[in-house]
Amino acid sequence: MTTQRPYFFLLKITLFSLILSALPLNETILDASPFWMFLLFSYWLVYFPVKGSLFIALILGVILDILQGDILGQNALALILASLFISNVKQSFYVSNLSTQQVYIFLASGIYFSFFFSIHLLVHGFNDNYYLLLTPLTSAIAWPVVRYFLGKCKHQ
Secondary structure (H helix, E strand, O other), X not given: XXXXXXXXXXXXXXXXXXXXXXXXXXXXXXXXXXXXXXHHHHHHHHHOOOOOHHHHHHHHHHHHHHHHOOOOOXXXXXXXXXXXXXXXXXXXXXXOOHHHHHHHHHHHHHHHHHHHHHHHHHHHOOOOOHHHHHHHHHHHHHHHHHHHHHHHHHOO
16 A cells, blocks of 8 residues: 655645645635645655654755744644654554544644644734634544545555
C-alpha cells in the first residue's frame, strides 16, 4: 500500500494545502477553516513509512509561517507537536475506524490550536474572535474527505 515516491506525494499535497490555505474566502470561514497543512501532513505521516518526519514538519511549518506572514516558528512548533501526537498513536490510528481517527485528529488539532493560539495571545492579545475555537472541530469533520481523496490520489 505504499507508493514508490512518498516525498513526491508530500510535495503534491503540500502545494495543494498551501493553495487551500490561500483561498480568498469570508473572514469567518477562514477563521473556522481546518488546519489544511496539518490534515494533509497527518495523512502522509500515517500512511507512508518515512524517516525524518519531524524535520519535514519543521520545514513545512516555516514555509507556512512565511507564506501566511505569521511569527516565524509559530506554525512550525504547532505542527511538530501535533505530529508527535500523531506519530505516537500511528499504529492505533492506522487500524482504527473512521470515527476513532476523527477523535485522534480532533485531539491533535487541539494540540496544534493550543500552541498556535497561545503564541498568538502572547504577541497580539485576544481579539474577540471566537470562530477560531472551531478549527479542531472542522479539522475532525474534514478528515474523512481528506482521507478519501488522498487515498484515491495515492494509487494513481
